[in-house]
Amino acid sequence: MKAVLLTGHGGPEKLEYREDVPAPEPAAGEVLIEVGAAGVNNTDLWTREGAYGAADDPEATGGWRRGEAMGFPRIQGMDVAGRIVAVGDGVAGTRVGERVLVDPTLYAGEGNGLIGAGFIGSERDGGFAEYVAVPAGNAHPVGSALGDEELATFPTAYVTAQRMLKRARLKSGETVLVTGASGGVGSALVQLAKARGAYVVAVAGPGKEERVREIGADAVLARGTPDLPAAASEASGGRPIDAVADVVGGDSFAGLLNALRPEGRYVVAGAIAGPSVGLDLRTVYLNHLEIIGSTMGTREDFADVVRHVTDGRVRPLLAGVYPLRDLGRAQEDFGRKSFFGKLVVVPR
Template structure:
């Protein structure tokens, strides 16, 4: 018999770790077209921390590390991805789960399946860029159970652990979407900044899978852990990229760092090059010399809404053994504060994952 209450981490508003409350809440009740998942693993992302801090507000201009000060309060309420964040709510964008409940009319074949959740949902179809995100716009996976539309769960057949699967959805979905939008193909030279993080390490693998030559930029102390990912060249975060690579040396730049290093990125791009981004961990406000953009016919590509092929592609890559998970560490869900604090030190390679206890 399904329990009526569950443990969850409820984020009560913008602020520090005191806003994360681990407590009992009701198990979600299903509406038409939904499934109930027993959460097996939930990945940690910058997203959850940024949303709690209100970093997405236009009033905030610091880097994500500077904004991790518990005293940060956005000056306006536009701190969510699409609108005002729906506090109090349950965060958690990544979810590996088991289907344990079905609304009427949902395919009974899903029951008992181990699945990944497509966290970016295109409510109005793929001809419309409007999107909502589990764990940012509505309750997510930092709980023992979560409900999602049946259309957004994908069964996966592999020998990976639950924790390893929990590293995939947000980081790899975001990465595959960027590479898809930038039309990365065999023979392209691709530069990846922030390559040791969740999205960066995913991008190294996924770009190599497409046949690109990959140059990865990350802290030198992390290079040994990154060797197995297959980058053709590993450069230190503080390296002089222009001196080492030269102007107009790169076809595609995947840059989720931004900040003070952004002007260099455009100088590295070849004529007709593409810069694609889905983040700005070193700071969202950058210097842009328009001449570096228009005189070289450069394309700047922003990505948030995932395109239709992205998530089915990822499931196929996992099942075909084309990619590998990069699990840095797993923590009990109740230890979310310790996990996020360690996450923010940025000493790890890959992803941190939370595991609900499912007591009783």
């Protein structure tokens, strides 16, 4: 089959397009999916670059499981939409022909274990290929008129956003400040927060403000706005900021904490502007703030996303489609962040 192999940590030169890669066979409890489209994510870039570090050395080269060496070659690609074409032992043959969206999380142990969990496309081969084998429970049937390219914009970004909002306990009528709102997770946060009945103040790259309003944000601030706490208060019409959903980190961290009301909640699931931040602990303890880490999502979170997609409560934000052989270019374009929404690749 056609596939792109990641041959080691490094730049796009580590991605090798081949047409002679053996197609996988589904093991017991697995299904084989003919890939219609696969989305590009920050995790793909960070994994390729070995940018996750280690627990005792943030600058170390390492994969998603910090301190654990990755196996190469690896086929990346977490966000898969396609159709089941074969099943392994123990899986009902009636599943052949199902159109599915793939939950990318490889849960640790029984149930929803997220500590120590892995990812399809990181700890096992993923969707940047014509075929991928995945655990049957990760392949969710999806009934939608959307194309595979559109469906592939949802999995990682939307399940990450859904988990963040659950962890932050965001309720109807509350106000949430969302960073990185023109990216995959940020735009998912805007839509899912609105679906919960929240008032959304979004931070987006200059020139993308109107697009963020179109997907539901009540107010939008340009990235780099001076005095973020004051600007957020003005943008919210004086409403207190109950929660911050952050995927950016970096220099904006202190301003985001200062924007929160007393007893507010800050949840983070990314650090695209830098993982090391300055923290004045007095801001945290004097205001009784909560700082919450979040990543991936549970099986229930993913099922929630599939229902939102099926019901049309969230919309795909497809920014670009690339042929599989151009995955390196797709990842480079993704890193530039000049688009709005998500980029996907198609094997055919």
